[in-house]
Amino acid sequence: MIENLKKELKQINNLVELNQLKTNYLGKKGLISQKMQDMKTLSPEEKKQLGQEINILKKEIESLFLAKENELKEALINEEIIKETKDVTMPSYKFNLGTIHPLNQTIIDLENLYIGLGYEVAEGPEIETDEYCFEKLNLPKGHPARDMQDTFYINPELLLRSQTSPVQVRTMLEKKGKPIKIICPGKTYRRDADDATHSHQFMQCEGLVLGHNITLADLKGALLEMAKKMLGEDRKIRLRPSYFPFTEPSVEVDVSCHKCGGKGCSMCKNTGWIEILGAGMVNHHVLEMCGYDPNEIQGFAFGVGIERITMLKYGIEDIRNFYNNDLRFLKEFKEVK
Numbered sequence: 001m002i003e004n005l006k007k008e009l010k011q012i013n014n015l016v017e018l019n020q021l022k023t024n025y026l027g028k029k030g031l032i033s034q035k036m037q038d039m040k041t042l043s044p045e046e047k048k049q050l051g052q053e054i055n056i057l058k059k060e061i062e063s064l065f066l067a068k069e070n071e072l073k074e075a076l077i078n079e080e081i082i083k084e085t086k087d088v089t090m091p092s093y094k095f096n097l098g099t100i101h102p103l104n105q106t107i108i109d110l111e112n113l114y115i116g117l118g119y120e121v122a123e124g125p126e127i128e129t130d131e132y133c134f135e136k137l138n139l140p141k142g143h144p145a146r147d148m149q150d151t152f153y154i155n156p157e158l159l160l161r162s163q164t165s166p167v168q169v170r171t172m173l174e175k176k177g178k179p180i181k182i183i184c185p186g187k188t189y190r191r192d193a194d195d196a197t198h199s200h201q202f203m204q205c206e207g208l209v210l211g212h213n214i215t216l217a218d219l220k221g222a223l224l225e226m227a228k229k230m231l232g233e234d235r236k237i238r239l240r241p242s243y244f245p246f247t248e249p250s251v252e253v254d255v256s257c258h259k260c261g262g263k264g265c266s267m268c269k270n271t272g273w274i275e276i277l278g279a280g281m282v283n284h285h286v287l288e289m290c291g292y293d294p295n296e297i298q299g300f301a302f303g304v305g306i307e308r309i310t311m312l313k314y315g316i317e318d319i320r321n322f323y324n325n326d327l328r329f330l331k332e333f334k335e336v337k
């Protein structure tokens, strides 16, 4: 019987068939039951003998069925596992990643550069007082130089800041005569008609360094680093005399053209130089108005246009590109770092 069963089990491929076969052997009317039935007519001695044999046989049959059942169940599990396996080498869905806006990238670059030189990043409000935006910067009411910045006034005392320079004032008043080394990037506003080079809202990054024995040479060093980092390691800078009410002497700073290397091209209007920012030594009146003794502490300030430097860096000709949020424009900066 065992040999027969083994042969039959080999043919079985699923649990339904197995159960069927199990009933044939171990069910109420199965082969084992029949054998028990046959014992009825035997003597008690023979019954005992045969009974034991049948029990052994039954156990053997049961273990064969159990083994086959386990084998079939394992095969089923393996089949499931294979079906559910994920192919990790398959290409993924394409999805669009955003990018850092080129103006933010410029701010990040400037912050990294100046933090590396020991500066701190300071911030101030975009709605400013006339006092901090102008008066304490040596621009009293009625001063003609106010016309350089056409300002949005909210009322006679409050305005949308037209420059980041009021953050200098705030920091000086806060530090009360102590040395300062900060940059202040942020939004600024002017009543300009929007065109390719003007935007009523734009951004600046201010720099202010106050300490003992700070000179124009320190300013030059700080700005040369910026020119190199933003526009290429072989850039040179030159300082031209200029005028700002809050600095004395004041300078305008040019950088050697990164497109032609200084030979002259359309980008630099054939001069080899491009104007990038305004700067100077902080005017003594400003220091005094903000609680500093100009005989003790002095220093420099600079202000650079974030859009301007970004346009130069990437060769962008229209400032409005930064604010239109046209994805075709923004996507061009995916690979740029």
Ligand code: PHE
Pocket (backbone or CB within 6 Å): 162, 163, 164, 165, 206, 244, 247, 278, 279, 280, 301, 302, 303, 304
């Ligand atoms: N705030 C000036 C401007 O907007 C730039 C500047 C800053 C000049 C600091 C000198 C010193 O034109």
